[in-house]
Amino acid sequence: MSLAATPPILHIDHLRFAYPGDPPIAAGWSARIGAGVTLLHGDTGSGKSTLLRVLAGVLPATGGRLTLAGAALPDAAEAYRRQVFFVDPSTDAFDAMGVEECAASRSADVPFDAARWQALVDGFSLAPHLAKKMFMLSTGSKRKVWLAAALASSRPLTLLDEPTAGLDAGSMRCLWRTLAEVAQEGGRAVIVASGERVDGVPLTATLTLPLTG
Known part of the structure; x- marks a missing residue:
């Protein structure tokens, strides 16, 4: 693991997570995640998606503490989650919403980069889908909507789970x-x-993964 000397945004202290009977994904792991892009690397089934859910505050850790923008887990869960942009790519919770409404709903309380959103709409070829409801989109197009919304958001922490899944070559270059x-x-x-x-x-x-110490 290599961490650059950037000002920390996410403080991770002695984090532990393991499903009952399974080896831990994180065991006493402490780190400081700074501004920029961090790669969480691991083989299929290593627990990458699970760890993202823990860092997002939607899956309780089995030990340790996370602090983001002054809000800590487990003490201030709602305040913590408001600092994170994370959407499970397989969710159907937003299917009844329109594409642009859906993106706006996840960034309603923070500044939203409209120019970046438009550039991503163009780069991901989403323009023909903007007037549609989310349930009308293919799985790949839904993922593109969430990627565009996440990258146009200004939340302090953005978590992307296998963002290249289902993307064509042009969309990958845009990403x-x-x-x-x-x-x-x-x-x-x-x-x-x-x-x-x-x-x-x-x-x-x-x-x-796995992460220790």
């Missing part, structure tokens, strides 16, 4: 280009969970 821009801007941390290495994006840190 990497945007992540490279975000990495240079400062002020927010993006954690990308992926079984593949990220090319062309300057990384603040690389984490490999």
Whole structure:
């Protein structure tokens, strides 16, 4: 694991998570995640998605403490979660909403970069779908909507789970280009969970599961 000397945004102290009877995904893990893009790397089934859910505050850790923008888990769960952009790519909770309404609903309480949203709409070829409800979109198009909304959001912590899944080559280039821009801007941390290495994006840190110490 290599962590760059950037101002910490997410403080992780002695984090532990394990499903009953399984080896821990994180065991007494402490780290400081700074601004920029962090790669969470691991093989299929290693627990990347699970760890993102723990870091998002939607799955309780079995030990330790997370602090983000002054809000800590487990003490101030709602305040903590308001600092995070995370959507389970497989969720159907927003299916009745329109595409643009859906994106706006996840960033209603923070500044939203409309220019970046539009650039991602173009780069992901989402324009023909903007007037549709989410349930009308393919799984791949839904993922693109969430990626665009996440990257246009200004929440301090953004968590992306296997963001290249289902993307065509042009959309992948748009994703990497945007992540490279975000990495240079400062002020927010993006954690990308992926079984593949990220090319062309300057990384603040690389984490490999399982995480200890």
